[in-house]
Amino acid sequence: MVHPMGPWAEPAMGREGTLRSLAEAARRALRQWRTPADLEEARSLQWTLARQVRTEDGPACWRWVLGLDSAFVEGGRRIVAGAVLWDAAQRTTVHRWVALADVEFPYVPGFLSFRETPGYLRVMTQVDHPVDVLIVDGQGTAHPRGFGIACHIGVLLDWPTVGVGKSRLFGRHEAPAPNAGQWVPLWHPRTGAVIGAVLTTRPRTQPVYVSPGHRVSLERAIAIVLDCCDGYRLPEPQRQADQWVRQMRSQVSEKDPRP
DNA sequence: GCGACAG
């Protein structure tokens, strides 16, 4: 459960953990990155890396939450990746970063991470501030092979991550009550395992799909998302990252008009 | 074979 002193008592990564740099981890992952040549290779990699996913919780605190989102430019040839650091204790935005990257993989349901991860890793190489957990726009374990983009990024960086999708990719579920905080489990169609939660974050509003990415349990993932919500459907880090990339996208578009 | 299908 939650730490007796509340979610902001100590850094989520622990004293030692915060000494680790997210930027450094991102640079390492970026050097190792290699885009699969085809779906077979991508699928094989997902099955392999999925075994590295851990859904055990670390210290119960999530003061600094980094929201990630992206937008496409130049007819979808390049991607604008944005990161917004949210201080859950002060309820304020600490800083925002952007990065531009080439898109080298097509969008195929179930393989989103191969398309968007490079951009996210690039933005994160600039994050020079402690980060407790990452909120990624998309699924975590709520994926056909249990390896959505939130898991992929979490494993590559070995960092706590939570996946928050605006729609469903995989799994069955009933409709959650239309009250903020209400949720229902998202079940694996064949194994019956709980792979995520369908959470109502705002009254009478479409729910979001929450699932663990890495080093976070489903219960913790739900608590983090709810704690970051501020009256809108999406948790603040993600909502602001969405606005941020949209703003940067239009800025990039006017500077270099679509050919 | 026929749907479903994150962003």
Place this chain on the structure above:
DNA sequence: ATCTTGTCGC
């Protein structure tokens, strides 16, 4: 995701 105007409801 992106292409696009107005419109219904709290």
